Amino acid sequence: DQQVKQNSPSLSVQEGRISILNCDYTNSMFDYFLWYKKYPAEGPTFLISISSIKDKNEDGRFTVFLNKSAKHLSLHIVPSQPGDSAVYFCAASARYGNKLVFGAGTILRVKS
């Protein structure tokens, strides 16, 4: 069963515009959410996270929004840059969980 879903396999955005990547989850026990970025031939790298007690967390050009009632989170990248082109994975963990559960990933292409 897919507890974390990223329904958009790919997204294409013009440089300088906003990129919005979406993620839905089904497990109401999840209370910690993370986004990872992955370039080809590299391992995933941590980007930003949010706890379930918050609805927004910002780090530079990256902002993650959490809507607990909808079991939905999104990653906003503003402004998008060509170097942001990568696969973005959404991940979640339950309280005192022993693992991160990942979505299938979304390929972001930022066109210059």
Added chain:
Amino acid sequence: DSGVTQTPKHLITATGQRVTLRCSPRSGDLSVYWYQQSLDQGLQFLIHYYNGEERAKGNILERFSAQQFPDLHSELNLSSLELGDSALYFCASSVDPEVRTGNTIYFGEGSWLTVV
């Protein structure tokens, strides 16, 4: 560089064979996680060790096994390999035994396994 080291980076082997993937966690990290990424799939959790003990098991086949040694490095053993086992296998590490708010897990570059 995440500090997590995985070897080998690439491996081609035949069906029915056995391989061992090795992972050295970041210095000071006691937790090691193994994930599998197949084509068009997300990262599938396989198993988690903390300080030598198994903490959680995911979708790991019975043909697969893992262990964490006293020096904290970990090995993932894949046996009776099938074509469908071809995938990218990631190791990740962290300090804590659990994934807590505020911490994260750090991934290695992965081991590409091709079964022919």
